[in-house]
Amino acid sequence: MVLAELQGRISRALQQMSNATVIDEKVLNDCLNEITRALLQSDVQFKLVRDMQTNIKKIVNLEDVAAGHNKRRIIQNAISNELCRMLDPGKPSFTPNKGKPNVVMFVGLQGSGKTTTCTKYAYHHQKKGWKPALVCADTFRAGAFDQLKQNATKAKIPFYGSYTESDPVKIAVEGVETFKKENCDLIIVDTSGRHKQEAALFEEMRQVAEATKPDLVIFVMDSSIGQAAFDQAQAFKQSAAVGAVIVTKMDGHAKGGGALSAVAATKSPVIFIGTGEHMDEFEVFDVKRFVSRLLGLGDLSGFMDKIQEVAPKLEKQTELLQKLSEGTVTLRFMFEQVQNMLQMGPLSQLTSMLPGADQFMPKGNDKESQAKIKRYMTMMDSITDEELDGTNTKLMTESRIVRIARGSGRLVSEVMEMLGEYKRLAKIWSKMKGVMIPKKPNDINLQNMSKVLHPQMLKTMGGIQNLMKQASSMGMLGGMDKK
Known part of the structure; x- marks a missing residue:
């Protein structure tokens, strides 16, 4: 079982447990058994998996959990701690020291x-x-x-x-x-x-x-x-x-x-x-x-690290970001964002950093996704400045679409697919006034972001208050969100 599949199975097991009306011993056992099978099929050593399951059952005694306590969160924390214990030898590695060989x-x-x-x-x-x-x-x-x-x-x-x-x-x-x-x-x-x-x-x-x-x-x-x-x-x-x-x-x-x-x-x-x-x-x-x-809980700090890597390029997009803040979304903006996405690494790696994103983002092979993005880039190279900067999709007449297809060596249906994707993203981006990352990548307005996120994704994150708490601990909030 590949790592992405392992992540999916563990995340689904936790989600099924969360969706249960009553979390009892049977629900806990079903969740642990599914996680155990997933780990074994991913070739984690049997003894390690067995010890993990035994330890979780010792830690999580549902009968002793007081009324009003979040059983799902207690179980999730126990699983998280045991997986961390499995992967953490409890001692840091040697850290090289500058100033000496x-x-x-x-x-x-x-x-x-x-x-x-x-x-x-x-x-x-x-x-x-x-x-x-x-x-x-x-x-x-x-x-x-x-x-x-x-x-x-x-x-x-x-x-x-x-x-x-x-x-x-x-x-x-x-x-x-x-x-x-x-x-x-x-x-x-x-x-x-x-x-x-x-x-x-x-x-x-x-x-x-x-x-x-x-x-x-x-x-x-x-x-x-x-x-x-x-x-x-x-x-x-x-x-x-x-x-x-x-x-x-x-x-x-x-x-x-x-x-x-x-x-x-x-x-x-x-x-x-x-x-x-x-x-x-x-x-x-x-x-x-x-x-x-x-566990499907994401890695916001890891995602921000990726953002920091392309920060210099993002800072050069002041004009584009200004247009977006005004609700102006052009094909050129999509072109720039696609370029940045390619520089940030494999798509599955990025989506795994956003809690719950794997449930709402298209599934598929990374190579196929990257190839699709590169096809879009090729087609966009055959689009004129007028078409790239225009916000009226009616500019894209049948004759222009045929011209773009011929110029890029792609099919007309592929150009239509790309334009359909642009319309879909433009609809989403039009709601993101004040959400996109400004000059400082760590200045995020999560209150506005919560309006854009899928409700189920927001629930997986633990709600906007929990998301703000996590982000604040990593210094990722702008002044307005810290109030």
Whole structure:
């Protein structure tokens, strides 16, 4: 079961419980059994799931719940806390310190995406002002150095490796020393992997670690390995002082449960998850945020982080935002918003951050949704300025629609579909005066937003007062909402 499907099933189980007239022992058991089945089918280890279910039943004693208390909220909190406990080893990962060279060693099986993840990790820190460097100590896999060299060059990160030296320990030591002299403060050592756990792999890991004395060892795990995750993670932990885990290929096409249960095996926290092949498809892993999304409760702070990433581009849209605040919605505005959406990441990732949004947004494969948006972009490139800036859809005569279809190499029916989507969105956007994000992305008017949100979505969020409370705690409200 893919992660998006797991999230859907857990969210539906909680929703069915919420819709029950009376929440009794049977309703609780039905909810827990559905969540248990979903987790097991997502390859979370059986013992972890069994312990979770037992603990929840101990915590939630419906007979002892006083009258007037919200049973649904008590059960939801218990499930959330147990899932957090499952994913949280209770200790933070080593945090690199600026001003001194930090050596980070990556380990994992071949094919887990280790080399790509090394570059993503370096790129993430580079954007935050670090001076990272990459060392390729993988002499086992043909082409490993070429891959690292290509990735590092693209990200403009210094790298070290050798086409002639076969001793990974020697390369690792030379690379680390080279970058220490160059005052790099984050030196990342990529080690060899194997197709399976072998004594030679673990011995090589031990030797490299002994020679370079890393401040942190990161275990990279492919999210698609299923039930083998627990045993594999345990084997690496016994051979190297694993201090953190990065889970790769969490882009909605692989089972995530097995890899996430690696936390229990290594007693080390997941610090990042890879959500795609591109350099910036790399998310900081936060247990509470992840569980909140898993339960269908959204992740408002995560959504705001995404908004912050495109904030500079949003700030350039003052004129467009002004038009929107006046109720003027043009095709050009839709064109600009579609461009921003493409930059904010996979659509399923965005909708999972908005509580209840998955119930009201179109379902479907991310790739298909992205392809559809790109088709719209192509068609819009064939639309004149007069048509883009006009608010009268009557401008779109049959002859103009045929011209747009020919100019973009698309079907007339596809142009009609795009215009239909524009009319639908224009109707929604016309209600959003004062709701869209102004110059400051964290200045949100939730009172106005509540008029636009679907009533059931608002109910899932716990009502406008609860939404305001959450947003206020994250500093997301404008002056009017704080009163």
